[in-house]
Amino acid sequence: NAGVTQTPKFRILKIGQSMTLQCTQDMNHNYMYWYRQDPGMGLKLIYYSVGAGITDKGEVPNGYNVSRSTTEDFPLRLELAAPSQTSVYFCASSYGQGGQPQHFGDGTRLSIL
């Protein structure tokens, strides 16, 4: 089972460029999440989705956008990359909300120079 798959694994962007981080899951989970992980800071929720067509902001949504057209896919878009967005981005999914295990992908390491 693939679980949660994220692409690309690494990317370097120039300030002001845009890109989309891809995330797909094959577990038929309704709930999907995007987190960013900065050194020594834990993981912070950027956006989440409770099903196709439904998304909402997390703790740190500024500078990002998401869409959820299918159950499987939950892409994260950076429109105008800024150095503060240098981070490792993780996508996760879960069967239910709150007290359900979240399954994480292996992350996208993004550097903005």
Add this chain to the structure above:
Amino acid sequence: QQQVKQSPQSLIVQKGGIPIINCAYENTAFDYFPWYQQFPGKGPALLIAIRPDVSEKKEGRFTISFNKSAKQFSLHIMDSQPGDSATYFCAASRNSGYALNFGKGTSLLVTP
């Protein structure tokens, strides 16, 4: 504002030792407390989780102790092995919510 405070930031133990990682929370609405293990270059993976109706949960060599009145919970790793060397995150959430509120993580090194 960090909703879950985790300590220590790093920990070194010898093989066979019992590392203990502690977490504290303020929001009494939290009712789900998982621990995640993360190896370099990988995403976090659920290790063990507890709900506030029990004070302890054990899975293999991993034990969570939970103190509801003190709003604290901790992870104990029995007979630790070099393969346990990883970063450990505690988290907390509400059953009715969506977000996992993570601690800042503890980097554990188990020496041979």
